Amino acid sequence: MKINYRLPRVDIQALKKIFHHFGGHLKPHRTKLLLGFSAMIGVSLMSMLGPWPLKIVLDYIIMPSKTQNTPSFLAPLTGMEPMTILSLAVAAVLGLAIIGGLLGYTQDMMAKTVGHALAASIRLQVFSHAQRLPQTYHDYRETGDLLTRITGDITLLEELLVETVLRLSGQLLQILGILILMFWIDWQLGLMILCVMPLFLLASFKFSGEIKKATRKQREKYGKMVTSVQETFAGISQVKSFAQEDQREKLVSKSVGSDFRASLKTTRLTANYTRIVEVIGALGTGLVLWFGVRKALIGQITAGDLVIFLSYLRSVYRPLLGIARLSVRISKASARGEKVMEILELEPEVKDKENAVSAGAINGDxxxxxxxxxxxxxxxxxxxxxxxxxxxxxxxxxxxxxxxxxxxxxxxxxxxxxxxxxxxxxxxxxxxxxxxxxxxxITSLTQEPFLFRVSIKENIAFGKPKASMEELIEAAKLVGADSFVRNLPSGYETMVGEGGLTLSGGQRQRISFARAALRNxxxxxxxxxxxxxxxxxxxxxxxxxxxxxxxxxxxxxxxxxxxxxxxxxxxxxxxxxxxxxxLLAELLKNNIGFRDYVADEYVISGTDNDSASVSQGKIQRQ
Structure with a gap:
């Protein structure tokens, strides 16, 4: 097995960068995070206490031993009636389950509450920053890729910053506590567990970098697939009118196939990693079972001790397996987080000078x-x-x-x-x-008027959201839009289809003119x-x-x-x-190139030094 020992270091640097970039979003939620961490500590403690009622039943009721080394905190049980001990053990089981459930609920709720708020905050930051990036960025950026970063990538990033941290902290705390208890019960069996643990690290070293690389490639393929689908539906009228449904299906199918293969590779690596960790866990369990039973037979440990040890063994391997799975999630999330950071690290469009002035009084020369x-x-x-x-x-x-x-x-x-x-x-x-x-x-209207999927009223008021209805109607009347808008089923409240496709080209143009007139x-x-x-x-x-x-x-x-x-x-x-x-008349008279350009479409019957002559018939369409 070839192991690249540098991979974890690279991952740690990437994680540091991610937490440095987005850690500030967690500050407003410190109280909830503290409550979540406290609940997590309680959950870990309840988990470690879980097998002790079973030990008590075995060592004090079913298989009592006069020679057993009783822990001081269990000494009061020595003189009790068996049924009293059983009642206490059952009550302990129920109590631990109820307390653990409440603490687990608190941990999950705090994690989800902070996580959703964090995702919303980061999405708003990325969206706001992306809007202000130079036009050159948007000219060459695939829309689907940007949408993927703002949606799915940030979801994984939120899990990394909140849920993964809580779970990882809880699992590490649980592993540490269980190892301490194991060594307290029997240090020799504890050493066997420690000897197996390096195998987990080796598996992590082997797979973490490969999974991260595969995840990054999968994300790129997914972004291209989203772009293909988005472009198809954005131009669905053109696709239909040119009968190109089959061609678009082939194109999207190719993108879907690439995404599928990239996803399958990531899944295969993840599955291999998980299976190897499970085999390593089974090896450790077998060793403890073999030597633990031999110790129990010669009286070095009690049956209850062996049960606790085996239970802790499963408990310590479960967090290790959880950490293995979390490391996969961390690899994926760090790859996605780096993609999100790429946007935030780009410089926004032209910045204002320190002494920049308002353009509020410009006249337009x-x-x-x-x-x-x-x-x-x-x-x-x-x-x-x-x-x-x-x-x-x-x-x-x-x-x-x-x-x-x-x-x-x-x-x-x-x-x-x-x-x-x-x-x-x-x-x-x-x-x-x-x-x-x-x-x-400055109001600018492009060649293709863009209307948003909102009402006509909101589209007209796009450049002046606080305009009154009277101002809006007056602007529409000025450019001849009012009459056709009033004939629509809901008038100014009529919803516009995406991109304005539910309106004719002329209607979209007049709404855009009304938008300009309102802005004035x-x-x-x-x-x-x-x-x-x-x-x-x-x-x-x-x-x-x-x-x-x-x-x-x-x-x-x-x-x-x-x-x-x-x-x-x-x-x-x-x-x-x-x-x-x-002046038009001067250019027609003095510039042969301009005159020839105009003559391609118009008959020029005069060269008066007055541009008003144009409207009087001196230039007529051929």
């Missing part, structure tokens, strides 16, 4: 100065990009697909940080503003607001934007030309660089 940016894959999206978005105007950020338009919006919200250059709002670098304050003053921020960003809409819904979308543009900085990001008549200012971008910016 925005300048991008020589911005360069690349995503994690290293491909440069923006290169020396410079443009101006004037305050209180509607700016159309126009360019072909893949030009870097959506990235500009994400940089403005500080979801990412540019590698070079600066973004300035009202003459101040946006890094000078507090991130949360800045985002409260001085800067609004709309990324491809006509994505997936039919002509009628697109027209309603434009009317909603026309209502929202008044008195604020409105940035419409699109590759389509349908919103040209809304633009006070146009920024034309291609391949991550500014091509030109200015």
């Amino acid at each position: 925005i300048t991008f100065e020589n911005i360069s940016f690349s995503y994690a894959n290293g491909k440069k999206v923006l290169s020396d990009f410079t443009c101006h978005i004037p305050q209180g105007k509607t700016t159309l950020l126009l360019g072909p697909t893949g030009a870097g338009k959506s990235t500009i919006a994400k940089l403005l919200l500080r979801l990412y940080e540019p590698q070079e250059g600066a973004i300035v709002i009202d003459g101040r670098n946006i890094s000078d503003y507090r991130v949360k304050s800045l985002r409260k003053r 921020s001085p800067v609004m960003l709309f990324d491809e607001p006509a994505t997936g809409l039919d002509i009628h819904s697109e027209k309603e979308s434009k009317e909603a934007l026309r209502a929202l543009k008044r008195g604020r900085t409105l940035l419409i990001i699109t590759h389509r030309l349908n919103f040209l008549d809304l633009a006070d200012w146009v920024v034309f971008i291609r391949d991550g660089q500014l091509v030109d910016e200015g």
Whole structure:
């Protein structure tokens, strides 16, 4: 048998790290923990006293011996009537069982109460931290893996920090107490038990590292399986419409198979470990039985002593077997705990400067100065990009697909940080503003409006939860959402399906517009607001934007030309660089590249130096 003696040390370091990380969550529950530990000590004591009534019955009633060495605390039994002794023994059995049961109940309740509170606290901490991690983390992180860490992994972590500690402490205390009593009864038999114990340690050394490694791999496979299932149901309409149920089943089946094989390996290792421990326990029992009976026959110990010894032997092996099983749980929990810590050790998104100021008074005059940016894959999206978005105007950020338009919006919200250059709002670098304050003053709507599985009222109020019903209805009326909402079965109380799938694309768009109108921020960003809409819904979308543009900085990001008549200012971008910016009429007159881009879809019948000419028919769809 090859044994890696370094494995326990690594495990101990991992456990120290876990307890250091999460031990603070236990402080508010110190009283309950102390009560649980006290109950655990009582349970161990009751367990050690358990076999003594049987010894009394054997040595003082069934097989009394005048030559036996009576312990001083049992001396009063010597002159008693047998039936009196039997009554006391029966009462002791019942008393020990009742007291042990009450103490065990107290221990379990305290452990579960603290454990559930601990799990809730850690889940909230991890969820809160994960929300604040950089956007790049979520871009490349599988959702199923993150969900597994917040649910199943934390459950095992809670067991490690509370229940496992209590059980392990109780079992170690019980083993120590039983060994002391064994040596007191007969030191030679006690030495036999000690000689067997190293075998338990050897088995633990052998299997603990392998189980931990297998558990970590199993967890990774499980996370991939959850991700496959989650993606399938998240896109169930696409799966059905493309008749891809069989393909998704094959994909999920492959993930399930990988998870099954990884789980089976862990189970096999655990089963081997447990069986070996049981065989070692049987070896020790056989040795004690052989030599103990021989001692009893020559009068060195009484029959009651041998019964107590055998009972203690089972009692000492039971905690050892429990420790063996707990070591498996500890290996699993430490692997899961390390996964949870990986999230908490990641640095959150951009931090506020010490002297950061509120963005509460911004008006929305925005300048991008020589911005360069690349995503994690290293491909440069923006290169020396410079443009101006004037305050209180509607700016159309126009360019072909893949030009870097959506990235500009994400940089403005500080979801990412540019590698070079600066973004300035009202003459101040946006890094000078507090991130949360800045985002409260900028409302952003993405290409695919996301609705939560709550009522329409709650979805509209997402950015302003304390808004009154009157404010909410007024915002919905402003963008043309009120009429269709009132026609729904429960009006504003209508529950929305996951992702808003129970509503049409146009309805989801108008609810998102109502959300923006209610927030009423001085800067609004709309990324491809006509994505997936039919002509009628697109027209309603434009009317909603026309209502929202008044008195604020409105940035419409699109590759389509349908919103040209809304633009006070146009920024034309291609391949991550500014091509030109200015009034629409001036760009049509002076920039051939922009004119050709527009001419692909529109007939240009004039180049007046007035952008109002666009709405008067100078630019017409071909």
